[in-house]
Amino acid sequence: MYQLSYSSRATQDISEEVISGILTTSRERNKAIGVTGCLVFHKFSFIQIIEGEKNHIKSLFEDIRRDKRHSDVTLLWEGKNNGRNFSDWNMAYFTESKERSGSGEMRNFERNLFLLSELSAGSTSVLNMFWISVRKLISGELI
Template identity: 40%
Template structure:
């Protein structure tokens, strides 16, 4: 059974491009063997990530993320059983919101910043869908 899990977290330390690259490299190396696909979205010290795959694999990975010292305030925003993946071709896509038009963020929240803690999981998924539709995905590897 396939599931989709969307979560948010705050960085425990200042986020640099090196930290992002480390997370993406680790994900892209590990996820194919686990059958996990997804997308990582970051803005400021906030991460929002979608994981798709088998229930056991995604739940196990999520538990590891919760225990990862790079993250704090980890919260599930959306969890659902799915018939098909949205991110089937991406071991881990990336969205850097510093390169996104702020009006797109404002469309889904009170302010033009990424703050999934203040919006519904449904709104966060809609934002990600629009980022995909507008080709705002930086890397789809």
């Protein structure tokens, strides 16, 4: 098993429809090649972790890197791991709810994601870097 995590900036005009398209393709293709992971979209940044066979992860990351819907793709960490951290998710997704937008909802989303990041860290360097970056994004250190 191999894990990889990166951050990127969404293109300025990205819409919910575009993101939902990315998720649909991702979940189908990831399922077909046995890839699992998690994608966070917040403040126009993406942070993603993908896990699966090394060759699948490497070639998927090359495709993702070339994708025009985001830029500044920055590798956070990659490496071998024993077992999966997101075995139930072909691509779990976190973003704040648009229906209940407003500063209360934003704070709630950030608080919950922060809590999740503290509960979920620990097992691998890639996973730790993923959650550390999520926390940095929430706290405004990563823009």
